[in-house]
Amino acid sequence: MDSLDFSPFWLSFKLATLTTIIxxxxxxxxxxxxxxxxxxxxxxxxxxxxxxxVLPPSVLGFYILVGxxxxxxxxxxxxxxxxxxxxxxxSGLVVASCVYSxxxxxxxxxxxxxxxxxxxxxxxxxxxxxxxxxxxxxxxxNIKPALLTATIxxxxxxxxxxxxxxxxxxxxxxxxxxxxxxxxEMVETMDYSSAHIYSAIMVIISFIVLLLVxxxxxxxxxx
Amino acid sequence: MIDIDIKKELHGADGKMLLDINLHIKKSEFIAIxxxxxxxxxxxxxxxxxxxxxxxxxVVGDEVWLDKYISLAPQKRKIGFVFQDYALFSNxxxxxxxxxxxxxxxxxxxxxxxTELIELxxxxxxxLSGGQKQRVSLCRALMNRPKLLLMDEPxxxxxxxxxxxxxxxILTLHREFxxxxxxVSHDPSxxxxxxxxxxxxxxxxxxxxxxxxxxxxxxxxxxKFSFEGELLDIVRVDVIYIAIVAIGQQIVEIxxxxxxxxxxxxxxxxxxxxxxxxxxxx
Numbered sequence: 001m002d003s004l005d006f007s008p009f010w011l012s013f014k015l016a017t018l019t020t021i022i023x024x025x026x027x028x029x030x031x032x033x034x035x036x037x038x039x040x041x042x043x044x045x046x047x048x049x050x051x052x053x054v055l056p057p058s059v060l061g062f063y064i065l066v067g068x069x070x071x072x073x074x075x076x077x078x079x080x081x082x083x084x085x086x087x088x089x090x091s092g093l094v095v096a097s098c099v100y101s102x103x104x105x106x107x108x109x110x111x112x113x114x115x116x117x118x119x120x121x122x123x124x125x126x127x128x129x130x131x132x133x134x135x136x137x138x139x140x141x142n143i144k145p146a147l148l149t150a151t152i153x154x155x156x157x158x159x160x161x162x163x164x165x166x167x168x169x170x171x172x173x174x175x176x177x178x179x180x181x182x183x184x185e186m187v188e189t190m191d192y193s194s195a196h197i198y199s200a201i202m203v204i205i206s207f208i209v210l211l212l213v214x215x216x217x218x219x220x221x222x223x
Numbered sequence: 224m225i226d227i228d229i230k231k232e233l234h235g236a237d238g239k240m241l242l243d244i245n246l247h248i249k250k251s252e253f254i255a256i257x258x259x260x261x262x263x264x265x266x267x268x269x270x271x272x273x274x275x276x277x278x279x280x281x282v283v284g285d286e287v288w289l290d291k292y293i294s295l296a297p298q299k300r301k302i303g304f305v306f307q308d309y310a311l312f313s314n315x316x317x318x319x320x321x322x323x324x325x326x327x328x329x330x331x332x333x334x335x336x337x338t339e340l341i342e343l344x345x346x347x348x349x350x351l352s353g354g355q356k357q358r359v360s361l362c363r364a365l366m367n368r369p370k371l372l373l374m375d376e377p378x379x380x381x382x383x384x385x386x387x388x389x390x391x392x393i394l395t396l397h398r399e400f401x402x403x404x405x406x407v408s409h410d411p412s413x414x415x416x417x418x419x420x421x422x423x424x425x426x427x428x429x430x431x432x433x434x435x436x437x438x439x440x441x442x443x444x445x446x447k448f449s450f451e452g453e454l455l456d457i458v459r460v461d462v463i464y465i466a467i468v469a470i471g472q473q474i475v476e477i478x479x480x481x482x483x484x485x486x487x488x489x490x491x492x493x494x495x496x497x498x499x500x501x502x503x504x505x
Contacts, residue, residue: 120312122272123312126274126303127363128324128367138314142312
């Protein structure tokens, strides 16, 4: 046990925390827009945000790798203008995770907003409140279960990702070697006992997180 | 004080129809809007509130709410709206529901006092009865001292006793705040008690307008009383026939002749009236 290095776990949690915070900020307006709009282009947005669910992580990872590399317009623009490189480092992982986990934040928030009583939102507008005030004072407090599901599942899903991380980040200790990649490496090097411990920790943490979500949501629904 | 001249295409149950309303409302008037469901009553209210778009003009006092170039947002119209399903903010206490509209604690407490809700001010909407919720909704609608109060079938989900109580409260508050009010309602007694004028809509058009007495009173000629009801059943007792009729909340029995029995069928809307002592039904 003493020789076990827990830094991949801390890296995974750091990545998941940052991804969850960034995705919440991006997804909130997007989910709100999708829940309120009657526009004909809504299905296009919905399909794009749902893409990461159905695509193989390798496909996603490949496109992100190509898109962010210095040979691509985006990659070279970031390098030339801001001296930022997003391949094989932690920042690149955050960007890739945000793409990969986006549906897990957007979809629960969107269905939460859609389930709200429309009259209640209209009552807020009639009371003179803007959309932003309505979102934070009326909409969000009334979709707590969806809010919790969105943040926890996004967090857990980011901790659990493997394919995209491996393709975009590689396997650099303390930089891109997250828990799932570390387990893969242990199996490759036939260090099964460490792989067992790592995997068991992942299973237990994931179970506890999901259990807490379901306990909370049941309590909200049947108080 | 309020000039309404609007047109809006609606997609009703029988295909497209045009909501075409031209109406002038005086200050402090209490207008009831009645009509079949799907006739455009709720849409008219939503257009007035700015919740739905329409073509035409709405001018309130010297303020233009809607014309060719302007369509004022609901936030800027200074209206109160009472929804049929209450639409209270379920994450806030009763008092906070009112204060969310305007931080005027004196007015909030006064309104809750008048509607006998002051004891419940720290409760959440979920724990209230339908009648209590609708009173909170009414109080909330009055918090920003609106120019225009819109009510969309506010009492239709309540039992008759609670309905009567709320009608009195609406009347009291209407007199006290002097607010021009438009209420959608199906209940003739409610309309009679509350409204100065009734507007009857059918398929998006105004088909009748006048005082509740002119519109609702259905006796004519020498009849002393006349009630509309639904024929529930006809039973034969020896040689006579008895019609069982639902009139308002009551079930009554009326003796009818064989000819009348042959003419009527169960489910018909009928009128029970009398000139002297023997009631007729037709």
